[in-house]
Amino acid sequence: MCTLTPGNLFLLPCSAACLALLFAAAGVEGRAAASPATNRPMKSPPPASLDSEDFRRARDALVDREVIPAGVKDPAVLAAMRRVPRHVFVPEPLRREAYADHPLPIGHGQTISQPSLVALMTEMLGLSPRSRVLEIGTGSGYQAAVLAEVAGDVYSVEIVRPLAETAAAALLRAGYERVRLRIGDGWQGWPEAAPFDAIIVTCAPEEVPAPLIAQLREGGRLCIPVGPAGATQELRLLVKRADGTLERKASHPVRFVPMKRAAP
Numbered sequence: 001m002c003t004l005t006p007g008n009l010f011l012l013p014c015s016a017a018c019l020a021l022l023f024a025a026a027g028v029e030g031r032a033a034a035s036p037a038t039n040r041p042m043k044s045p046p047p048a049s050l051d052s053e054d055f056r057r058a059r060d061a062l063v064d065r066e067v068i069p070a071g072v073k074d075p076a077v078l079a080a081m082r083r084v085p086r087h088v089f090v091p092e093p094l095r096r097e098a099y100a101d102h103p104l105p106i107g108h109g110q111t112i113s114q115p116s117l118v119a120l121m122t123e124m125l126g127l128s129p130r131s132r133v134l135e136i137g138t139g140s141g142y143q144a145a146v147l148a149e150v151a152g153d154v155y156s157v158e159i160v161r162p163l164a165e166t167a168a169a170a171l172l173r174a175g176y177e178r179v180r181l182r183i184g185d186g187w188q189g190w191p192e193a194a195p196f197d198a199i200i201v202t203c204a205p206e207e208v209p210a211p212l213i214a215q216l217r218e219g220g221r222l223c224i225p226v227g228p229a230g231a232t233q234e235l236r237l238l239v240k241r242a243d244g245t246l247e248r249k250a251s252h253p254v255r256f257v258p259m260k261r262a263a264p
Contacts, residue, residue, distance in 0.1 A: 050173060051085050058099035059086070062115055066101040070116040074123045080149035081119050086112075088174045089142040089167075108160050110257055112140040113202060117254070119146070124223045124237045124250065125198040127151045134193070134215065136186035137202035137259070141167030141179075147200070148176045155179075155193050157186045159260045185262035189215045196220060204233045204256040208246070216240045221249075229258035 063081050072078060087098035090112055094104050103111040113121075122143075127133060131151040135144055138158035144167070147154045156179060158164040164183045171179050182190060186201070187209045194215035201212070201224040208224060216222055220240050227233030235254040238246040 050088055055085060055087055055099070056082075059083075062099045062101060066116045067119045070120060072116070072119045072123050076127070076150045077119050077123045077146075080122070080146045081115060083149055084142065084145045085174055086115060086142055089140040089145070089170050106140045106163065106166075108163055110139050110160065110163060112142050113256075118143050120252075121200055121202075121223050121235070122146055122150060125200060125221050127198060131197040132193070132195075133198045133200065134190055134196045134212075135200050135202065136189070136212070138164055138167045138181060139202060141170045141176075143200070143202055144179045144181075145171060145174060145176045148179050151198070153178075153180075155182070155190050155196075157182045157184050157190060159183070159185055159262065186259065187211065187261055191215060198222070199224075201225065201259070202256065203259040204229070204254075205259040208236075208238070213240065213244070213246065218242055222246065225254050225256040231255075 059082050063078055067078065067081050087095045090098050090104050091106060097104060099115070101116050102114050106112050125131075125133065127147070127150045129150075129152050132153040133147050133151045133155070135147060135154065135156040138144055138156040140163070141156075144154055144156045158167065158181065161183050164181055168181055171177070171181075180193070186203070187205065189199070189209070189211045191211065195217035196215055197217060198221045199212050199216055201222075204225040204227055206226065206228055208222070208226060212222060212224075218240055222238040222240070223235070224238070225233045225235045232253050232255055235252040236248055237250040239249055241247055
């Protein structure tokens, strides 16, 4: 069953029959079944029509040749990278490049991040099956799918409506029905779902947004690129102390698209 709501888009689950309503209205709400034993999203493999042995071999090769050599060690993250069908989240003309380790354009001036960086950022969050994680910058939906393989609850905010709609459809096709999506200003986070065990930002603000700090639980981790557009930025791993300040744990040079803000 789907409930249409104005304003923001929320994706809980939606059947194929109600997918058309997703694009005919401003939003969709619903809920899928969870595993009674773990309260984690129940995942199903990508439909056979969406995957193939060639794609699966390409994912394995990507992990073996690029992701592991990049330093990623977490078995859950490596398993997620082998499982998530990245080709479902890239534009059709670029699917032959889906398992190359570089970013790809997805329209509207945005990109899907290179897989090894997706894996590295996911590992930096230190997720567990009980983690509640917020993503800022849904983009194609690929990072959200990887998070859904590792964490318990995944929330994602995207400011560009066409990207949010495309990501929603891709996540549904790939079987990630429990990812929650919202169209909105990522700077503001998702306050009513807070606190989060981890927050990942896939676009670069020039400073760390204060609302995201407020929505991070004590001891929670924030992975965020910070710096000016068009220049090398700093990917920071920040941990929230008991007094509300952030302790920097790691940093890497990166280059992300700038964070978009809603008009005042």
